[in-house]
Amino acid sequence: VGVASGTVVGVRRPLMEAAIYKLSRLRDLSEEDTVFVRQAAKVSDRFYPGADLCREGERPPARVIVSGWAARARVLPDGRRQIFAFLLPGDMIGVQPQPTITSAVTALTHVETADISLLRDAASALGPRSPLAEAFALAAEMEENLLLNHIVRLGRQTACQRLAHLLLELGERLAAVHEADECHFRLPLTQENLADALGLSLVHMNRTIQQLRHEQLLRLRCGQVTLLQMDRLHALADFSPRQLWRPTAAVTSEARSWEDRSPRRDPSFAASRPY
Amino acid sequence: VGVASGTVVGVRRPLMEAAIYKLSRLRDLSEEDTVFVRQAAKVSDRFYPGADLCREGERPPARVIVSGWAARARVLPDGRRQIFAFLLPGDMIGVQPQPTITSAVTALTHVETADISLLRDAASALGPRSPLAEAFALAAEMEENLLLNHIVRLGRQTACQRLAHLLLELGERLAAVHEADECHFRLPLTQENLADALGLSLVHMNRTIQQLRHEQLLRLRCGQVTLLQMDRLHALADFSPRQLWRPTAAVTSEARSWEDRSPRRDPSFAASRPY
């Protein structure tokens, strides 16, 4: 049978533990609410590594990941792959009212999921102002925020920064579901997985890891990561934890204040001249 | 006063036209529904280029863009910028139940918006199965899909491909709201805007444009784009229109079929050995 990832060896955590940790991190829940969530605690499916929780274009049933890691990804016609996001215990799929998924979700390790369609319906029955419904909405918001973070990584960061930023983010998320310290956790990913997420080649991913290792910022052994010198890592990656849980406090380094400036010219028309 | 972008010179389109085009592209609406939408046809705000429709961390009121272009973006501490998405007429912000926005929304041209908080409430009052509510949900889904497309551009495409892909996508979206042919439309963006979206430097953006020009794939003059040889552009950018409006039909070039293969070994544990 083997021990599912995300459980201490030999000790089985209550199934909905991760989901409850995550939801209450986003929004205070009453005792009743958590009981509500726990009702869904029945493993509905298990997936082998490489199996699809959901294929491109399918509408998946509402599920929460109980244990294991998965990835949202799209395969390009030339066979290369882009991973959009990693799904950790406590993360949900198919919860939105119209849960079309425009990317496949693939298990990276053994994955156990629980069906939460009843829970979702119950939550929406409680009304959009109920703590539980709000927690779901905040989870969706956080998920979008993760996509935006990923865009910034790919668009504006170097390979080292991307890796550091991603690992810090994963550490935060895992810590929230009590699967890790922020600076030491299990990382059941191959270097190829990381490369597919960070838009790098496998070879360069390897060299990037070695560089961070060499600079004493990282230890990566036996599928375990240890982040060293968190302050230097934060500085290198320009990572702030609040980027995950709250709307990013305006960074506004030298963002010009636009409001008071009614521009002489409308760029929309400036573009109307030949160049 | 000047002519707002998105209107034929001298002819003012009905305000909610774009929104109605877009929503009915996503989901068939009854005559009643469109009347419903039209009720919101009152310009609530105007923004100068550079003004923020919404700052990072704010919860914006529910709005639809009536005319003009805007951009979701985040400014990095070093002053560089990453644009996540362009917002066109018919696009909405703050419609989700929990509309926190984790990025600023900035007007790129003159922008007119209409308040649709009443419309949104009315739609949700009709129930999640009503066509109008479904159209809203599909719009949100499409928006996420645009983010995924953007991630693929940044992660796996070259500068030329990124530009071609983005322009094809914009053409599709504009055509849907009757603001363009797919191959000829107004593009009120500076090269810097494009660079900020595509994760390139301004200089390289310029050279990329010139390369596509030189290969007779593009004309870019007077803020107008003309896409030439659409077939070659589609092939270059690996763009399929269905990526926008429907969940991408499984591309599955040589995606191995995983299901039937129960792997000998669990990679999750493979990672547990030292390397």
Place this chain on the structure above:
DNA sequence: CGTGATCTTGATGCTCATCAAGGCTAGTGG
């Protein structure tokens, strides 16, 4: 006519992809 925004061009070097090869480990089958 100066200023600022935008587009353009050249020169230089770093970052990263690609090709090629080799190593380690676990599992497989003779």
Place this chain on the structure above:
DNA sequence: CCACTAGCCTTGATGAGCATCAAGATCACG
């Protein structure tokens, strides 16, 4: 037991893609 294979990590060499610095051109505006 020992080739043999497959998956993953590692390393070197080479060149393309892109960033950066610097400068100039054009146009709109005051």
